Amino acid sequence: MLFGITLFAFAQEGQKGDLQIGVQGGASLPIRNYKTLGEAKTGFYSGLFIDKYFNGNRFGLGVDARYIRNDLSKMDSFHFENGHISTLYKNSSRFQDYLFTIGPSYRFARDRFHIEAYVRGGIMMQYFPAYERTLTYSDTRGTYDYIIKATENDVTNKANSWAGLGGLRFNYKLNTNLALFAHMDYVQSFGTKFGNEPSRFVVKESVPTTNPIATSTTIKGYLDHYEEVPAVKNTLHQTVHAGVGIKYIFSRSKPENVALIAPGNDRYDEVVKAKVEAKDIQIMVRDKQTDLALSGVIVSIEGLNTDEKSTTDANGLASKLVGVKSGVYRIVGEKNGVKTPLLTLTDADFGTNSNVIFKEIFHDDPRFTLIGETFDCTLERNLSHINTVLTNSGTRMNSSQISDAEGKFIYQLDAHSDFTVMANQKGQYSQTEIVTTKGLDRGQTLYVTLKLGVCELEKDGTWILKNILYDFDKSNIRSDAALVLDNVVAVMKQNPSLRIELSSHTDSRGDGNYNLKLSQRRADAAVAYLTNNGIDKSRLIAKGYGESRLINACGNGVDCSEEQHQENRRTEIKVLDYVK
Template sequence: MKRILLSMLFLTLSLLGWAQVKESGDLQIGGFGGASFPMGTYKSIGETKTGYFGGLFVDKYFKGNRFGLGLDARYLTHSILQDDSVFFANGFIATDYVNAPKFKHWAFTLGPSYKIHSGNFHVEAYLRGGILMQTFPQYERTLSFSDAMGGMTHIPIKRTINDATNKANAWVGLGGLRFNYSISPNLAVFLQADYMQSFGTKFGGKPSEFYIEERESAGMGAVIDEKTEIREWSQYYSDVFVQKKTPYKSLNVGAGIKYVFGKKPVKEPVYQMPIEQEVPQRKAMPKAIQIVVKDKQTGLALSGVTVSIESSVYNTKENSNAQGEITRITDAQAAVYTIVGEKNGIKTDVLTLTEADFAGNDAVIYREIFHDDPRFTLIGETVDCETNTAVSNIATVLTQTENKQNMSQTSDVEGKFIYQLDQGADYSIVANQAGRYSQTELVSTKGLDRSKTLYVTLKLGVCHLVEGGNWVLKNIHYDFDKWNIRPDAAIILDNVVSVLKQNPTLRIELSSHTDSRGNDSYNMQLSQRRAESAVEYLVKSGIDRSRLVAKGYGESRLLNNCGNGINCSEEQHQENRRTEIKVLNYK
């Protein structure tokens, strides 16, 4: 770039020198700026928006002021359309922008000019060729979803494949018209419109076009919305990437002013005393500030982090959104800014911006801060048992199995609740609200890798208590041929105790069932002992015995056809081995 600028400076000085010696055509220098409209594949593949351009030109016309030779140097930039994140039932689609989401171009061109006069008006046509120096945006769009084991799977579905520097050169052509009006013999204003396009696929052995690759949609039926639950990503996207590329193309419309040398004979210069002027110091310009919070161990955007920004000119405190962002600060004045985030009592490292950060050319100061909490995040949702829709304002209780520590939280208006889970630990969680009950759900972080997994998700079903209703107690087990209450079964029965205490008019039958294997009479006796053991546990926990009925049904109420002499799998027999609750009375 330095060589090109020096070459242009040399050519400009040569034209100026020529203008002093020759009295033939005009020498003119002008500046311009305006709007740049992307076109064709540069707009569709590059996903560019209307941008702006500005620059300088020098034209030297030959005898007769019809034909000439001109230089053009300009800067053009186009921002790209930024995709909003899409959230679905067990994940999200988000785009990570590695650098500024815009194209930046420097164009240096040389070529002929042609001019037609009519009074104070004149029209110029120009055709140029030269070099285009490009800076490309870099981004990756990723599909992230939780799998059956509670981990997160990340599948790239669209990304740029630029050179690692995100820079490339190309040959470029430029052609346009300039409509001028002279306001004095040496000064004119003008409107101009031109078209510019790069050519060729390589320059200097490197690709000169902008490349992306993306997975095509798997079909019209593969629509992802907020209710979608993805288990196999290949149902929604092709397993191969399709590569696309585009040259630069734009229509540029702007205005400017130019100075024409040699219109009047040079008069003797009037001597003036030199005036000492203070050389203005370059000041740091106002900029936008964008802060993004990420989880340090996984690199995922982190929501719900309280970010504090303090300076002598600006102070704010707000929570990061689902993309980990806080509201962008626009027109921030140069100063020292202290930035820190906090979530769950854990702070990020302090980030400091100084006035030196405002001295660069970028319009946005983009910084990331990292939150380092070694725990997993449980994101739960209370839902209606029958409709599977979210239910708000439901009290939940989380219990750490080993140390029996309890934490409670009420689901928000969207039915969401959030807990932090230690690594390598087991938990149980239940809903706790009068008139309703839930199963005791088990959650474990054992076997999960914190460097790969941040979130654990859970839907907690909440059901209405109704007379005559019944449900099977999940996760309650007995040792073989035993009826004593094991510690893991006690956790489930503790939830039954809570339901009974919150609903003092509730009277239940607690029944036990076996599979068909073994003697029928013995199975009946074993199930009765197990039901009575469970009732005794509830009585010892403070429940009046008159509200409880223990009933053993043995193998008399099988849920499938796995009766005596029928060959069934272990899973089918397990379906019949169960403990049930039936509501006898409830007001």
């Protein structure tokens, strides 16, 4: 009945979906009892299959026919002191099976690659080997023969059984109709009887005792080495198949033209076209985490004589395709190396009343997007083509990007992380800006923004190094301060004529002499860090000013906030000499 259903499905001319026919072959690897009790070796199989897929080419029904052969692991005669163990093979020493199955298939396709999963059930026609393994030994009383293992199937050594298989097929399409594939599946028979006849391979085997026979053994009695009552054992067919093959794909579609003959007329009526009108395709991309429209996504549409790419605008819309004919189209978006799930349009999507097929696809990137701008710190207008560097503060991994014609640059930021951003451009410098995603909810926030000021290097110019901090009453360089000083190292290396004074300042609280010494130690530590990273000491001067150069009115005895005192606790750079 199942084979009849399959043939009926194959015969439906109007049913959409591919029909494919393939041949395959490869290795048959016995496992479990089939390998141990059955003594089956690795063999081979060959066969063919037919699959009929239905509308959408996802689900289908298939039949599979195979020839399977596994030779026996023949045992050589084993000799001991007063005898031997030998095996008499009564027929072809191999298992031969013919397998016929039917069942569902599922296909997932992407470009030229597609994966098929399938499960089948059906009948296996089995041909078993027949043999006897005999223990022979002699003593003063005579010669004795004992059968220690023998097959127990009927004289025909044939049996039928229910069987099933399941596996995966990995395909690569050479063209529209031809594909190569590799596959792996598991095959097993089921049950103990089929039509009231035994369906398993059966052996009667003497069970060894704890006194095994070795080459130096002299047997005095059979029961010294084997149990008195033999055991009857059986095994299913159990193999893993791994192979390759080739298949031919027949694409199926409904006929477009239907000719009608009016009863009583002497001529054919006009041909009536049962066609679906061409439609426009409009794709919108959203961020899955926030549901916001997503710009900058490259959307690819491939299908019937179509291979289009476009980039989504600020509203998340790709370029509209106009007048597209009915067929199968595969659509995918990509941004920052992350692709959207594949969207497949079929003839069913063209069967609606709307003139436009509107579909949304969702881009799922758990990272945050940093959108930055490089601008002139004096004229406060955007600067283009400035090299920027992003550093993960935890991993110290760097990535760089040059701002575009509008001065914009974009980075992807991992969640729960701190970053520094700086400009790295000869003749110019920037502060080391800190960006963090800690505490941000990706479901609420997609974009992080930053304006990165870029200034010209010039003699006698000064600037305060932002985000360089010291522990209380200490002068050693912390890891976060090192990231800021790395920016200074880069500026010095790009501008070999640059000489600077690096100065440290404190607030007015505490003893003035102590503050002066502490600031000098901090300036010395910063300069030492630069020299240890390849900057010649002759290009650097370390100077501690203590509380002598306050930049606000928070002197001794003045009540100021912590933020005001922080303004005075700073590290400054002054350009002593620079030639462009």
